[in-house]
Amino acid sequence: MEMIAKTPEVPYYAVIFTSVKNEGYHEYSEMAAKLVAKAQKQEGFLGLESARNEIGITVSYWKDLDSIEKWKNDIEHISAVELGKEKFYKNYRVRIAKVEIEFGKKD
Amino acid sequence: MEMIAKTPEVPYYAVIFTSVKNEGYHEYSEMAAKLVAKAQKQEGFLGLESARNEIGITVSYWKDLDSIEKWKNDIEHISAVELGKEKFYKNYRVRIAKVEIEFGKKD
Numbered sequence: 198m199e200m201i202a203k204t205p206e207v208p209y210y211a212v213i214f215t216s217v218k219n220e221g222y223h224e225y226s227e228m229a230a231k232l233v234a235k236a237q238k239q240e241g242f243l244g245l246e247s248a249r250n251e252i253g254i255t256v257s258y259w260k261d262l263d264s265i266e267k268w269k270n271d272i273e274h275i276s277a278v279e280l281g282k283e284k285f286y287k288n289y290r291v292r293i294a295k296v297e298i299e300f301g302k303k304d
Numbered sequence: 305m306e307m308i309a310k311t312p313e314v315p316y317y318a319v320i321f322t323s324v325k326n327e328g329y330h331e332y333s334e335m336a337a338k339l340v341a342k343a344q345k346q347e348g349f350l351g352l353e354s355a356r357n358e359i360g361i362t363v364s365y366w367k368d369l370d371s372i373e374k375w376k377n378d379i380e381h382i383s384a385v386e387l388g389k390e391k392f393y394k395n396y397r398v399r400i401a402k403v404e405i406e407f408g409k410k411d
Contacts, residue, residue, distance in 0.1 A: 201322050201359060201397050211320060211401050213363055215308050215353050246322050248355040252308060256320055256361060290308050290408035294318050294401035301397035 202244025202258055207296050209243055210259045216289035217252050225285050239268045258296070265293060309351025309365055314403050316350055317366045323396035324359050332392050346375045365403070372400060 218225065236242050236257055241264025247255040259265045325332065343349050343364055348371025354362040366372045 201324060201395060204397075204399075211318075211399065213318060213320065213403075215363070217308060246359060246361055248357050248359055248361045250355050250357065252353060252355055254353055254355045254361040254363060256322070256363075286409060288308060288409050290311075290406060292311075292318065292403045293405040294403040296320075296399045296401040298400040299397060302393060302395050 201301075202246050202256075204243050204258050204296070204299065207299050209296050210262060210265060211294045211296050212257045212259065212265060213292040213294060214255045214257075214289065215252060215292075216285075217287040218285060219287050222285050228285070235271065236268060239271070240264060241267070262293070308408075309353050309363075311350050311365050311403070311406065314406050316403050317369060317372060318401045318403050319364045319366065319372060320399040320401060321362045321364070321396065322359060322399075323392075324394040325392060326394050329392050335392070342378065343375060346378070347371060348374070369400070 233245060233247075236245065241260035243258035243260060245255065245257045247253070259268070340352060340354075343352065348367035350365035350367060352362065352364045354360070366375070
């Protein structure tokens with residue numbers, strides 16, 4: 198079961214990835230799992246939350262912009278994203294944002 | 305069908321609401337729809353994206369922190385959120401973040 202990310206004290210960064218998939222690409226989940234596993238090994242990675250029905254939203258949390266930049270520059274990641282641009286996604290947006298305030302209810 | 309939000313030039317703000325629901329509250333979707341309708345009428349509201357399976361992620365976009373603050377202070381919104389704290393959600397996090405970079409693929 199997907200869990201809510203346990204992030205540190207603010208400030209830190211969020212990458213909000215919102216997408217609408219094209220139909221019929223069964224290799225998508227394999228690619229997505231590979232990218233998530235890769236992010237988790239990256240320096241500065243803080244956590245990830247993901248949900249999908251009509252649209253998909255994946256939010257990954259990072260220590261700083263530099264960590265995000267290194268992850269973006271990872272060759273395998275770039276090639277997978279390029280692949281996604283071509284066939285997996287009808288459209289998508291990537292938003293990189295500095296988290297300034299956090300609150301909520303924990304287990 | 306839910307769509308990807310059409311947001312303006314950066315910077316603007318995102319409210320990332322991540323939640324795990326308790327079981328058996330059928331009035332949840334009615335409350336959520338009411339809150340979304342209310343947000344859409346608020347000054348400074350820019351758009352909203354939402355997806356749910358194991359966890360729910362709703363990202364609303366706002367012109368500035370002041371718009372978010374006004375929305376938070378809205379009495380009906382606060383009472384609904386308090387209601388959610390008590391019964392709808394097992395746990396949740398609210399993260400308020402300044403969007404600095406945006407890119408992607410449009411229809």
